[in-house]
Amino acid sequence: MNTVDIPGEWEQSADQIKQDAKTCIVTCIIIGKNDSGKSTFCKYLVHTWTASEIRVGYVDSDVGQSTIGPPTTVGLKIFNTPPNQHDYSNFLELHFVGNTSPEGFLLQTLHAVKRMADKSHQQGSQITLVDTTGFVGGPVARIFKLHKIEMLRPQWIVALQAEDEMEHLLRGYEKMGWRVIRLTCSKQVAARSQAERQKYRNERYKAYFKSAKVINCPIHKVVFPSGILGTGQRINLQELPKETYMSDTKYLYIEKCGSELLIVIDRLVESMPFYKLKEYFSVTSIACIERFELKDLLVGLNDKDGNTLGLGTIIDLDPLDDKLTLFTPVQDIHKVTAIYLGNIKVEQGEKECGKMRHVRYL
Numbered sequence: 001m002n003t004v005d006i007p008g009e010w011e012q013s014a015d016q017i018k019q020d021a022k023t024c025i026v027t028c029i030i031i032g033k034n035d036s037g038k039s040t041f042c043k044y045l046v047h048t049w050t051a052s053e054i055r056v057g058y059v060d061s062d063v064g065q066s067t068i069g070p071p072t073t074v075g076l077k078i079f080n081t082p083p084n085q086h087d088y089s090n091f092l093e094l095h096f097v098g099n100t101s102p103e104g105f106l107l108q109t110l111h112a113v114k115r116m117a118d119k120s121h122q123q124g125s126q127i128t129l130v131d132t133t134g135f136v137g138g139p140v141a142r143i144f145k146l147h148k149i150e151m152l153r154p155q156w157i158v159a160l161q162a163e164d165e166m167e168h169l170l171r172g173y174e175k176m177g178w179r180v181i182r183l184t185c186s187k188q189v190a191a192r193s194q195a196e197r198q199k200y201r202n203e204r205y206k207a208y209f210k211s212a213k214v215i216n217c218p219i220h221k222v223v224f225p226s227g228i229l230g231t232g233q234r235i236n237l238q239e240l241p242k243e244t245y246m247s248d249t250k251y252l253y254i255e256k257c258g259s260e261l262l263i264v265i266d267r268l269v270e271s272m273p274f275y276k277l278k279e280y281f282s283v284t285s286i287a288c289i290e291r292f293e294l295k296d297l298l299v300g301l302n303d304k305d306g307n308t309l310g311l312g313t314i315i316d317l318d319p320l321d322d323k324l325t326l327f328t329p330v331q332d333i334h335k336v337t338a339i340y341l342g343n344i345k346v347e348q349g350e351k352e353c354g355k356m357r358h359v360r361y362l
């Protein structure tokens with residue numbers, strides 16, 4: 001903390017919240033736009049409160065520039081004593097979200113934050129401190145942040161702002177009765193470029209995947225909540241009528257469940273007779289997964305209780321052979337019951353190499 005600029009108002013707010021923690025269990029959320037100093041302030045709070053012998057649960061809901069755990073996850077770590085920088089390099093628990101921003105993953109982010117905040121309380125944290133992303137501008141972010149606050153019901157909302165860029169949120173929160181502390185961003189805050197942000201994320205993936213190995217997982221033992229794979233009836237391709245026949249595909253797997261049809265194919269072909277397939281199978285939607293596109297896709301591996309055991313990247317998905325091949329540090333693969341697909345690709349567990357929509361609805 002030596003090189004950090006600590007304004008007097010940081011000390012006052014830390015003290016104010018600390019007093020509260022003497023009489024009740026406290027949740028405190030830190031909000032602000034990108035590069036407003038949220039994570040630096042969180043580390044200061046962890047340091048200060050633990051120095052006063054307060055048990056602090058740090059819930060890191062910044063799924064992009066993560067402090068606790070790898071990107072695409074919400075991480076939790078409990079601190080009892082003032083940490084060193086390297087104490088932030090591991091985590092107690094994490095929950096997979098699937099993206100490096102809440103955009104497109106709003107429900108997943110809220111769910112993950114709630115789980116980690118609950119775990120923090122179960123671990124006996126006197127203060128649960130929630131760090132957040134800089135996703136604060138525009139109507140979607142406004143509604144998202146409000147629901148996050150309604151869900152967590154924090155005793156304190158602390159906003160870091162350079163001028164008045166958070167007021168579109170804060171005035172509403174105050175009218176609703178939430179306690180808000182406004183802090184001015186430090187002049188020492190250094191904005192980071194997209195390239196620096198990406199480099200940081202790659203370092204975090206690399207650290208996370210350092211002990212990863214290639215493993216196989218039988219598809220029939222797991223579910224993929226973003227699709228019906230493994231829950232329906234496999235279609236025998238020999239029985240397909242002529243008008244639905246796809247001659248220019250080498251790999252083809254079809255499964256039907258309820259009103260949905262799932263097609264796993266090497267690559268989507270223009271000649272796909274999806275109207276005829278819909279009609280023939282009497283389904284309202286066809287979900288198509290392109291096998292080649294799945295390579296390197298980040299996935300979350302959850303157990304039967306909904307805990308994220310860890311992350312993996314897909315090497316291959318082969319439902320014809322009942323086999324999902326993953327690169328993952330998770331050892332208890334037999335405990336995995338659900339595989340959540342994200343939309344970030346990470347090559348060899350160390351380099352982001354694109355984004356994708358894993359399922360296409362036709």
Ligand SMILES: Nc1ncnc2c1ncn2[C@@H]1O[C@H](COP(=O)(O)OP(=O)(O)OP(=O)(O)O)[C@@H](O)[C@H]1O
Binds near residue numbers: 004006032038040191
């Ligand atoms: N009070 C401070 N004193 C010195 N440096 C600071 C201070 N606050 C922030 N910084 C520096 O500014 C940069 C951005 O700060 P920080 O990571 O805390 O911001 P953030 O709001 O969490 O960003 P993001 O939205 O990307 O997560 C970091 O390099 C950090 O070291």
Ligand SMILES: [Mg+2]
Binds near residue numbers: 040062065131132
């Ligand atoms: Mg941050």
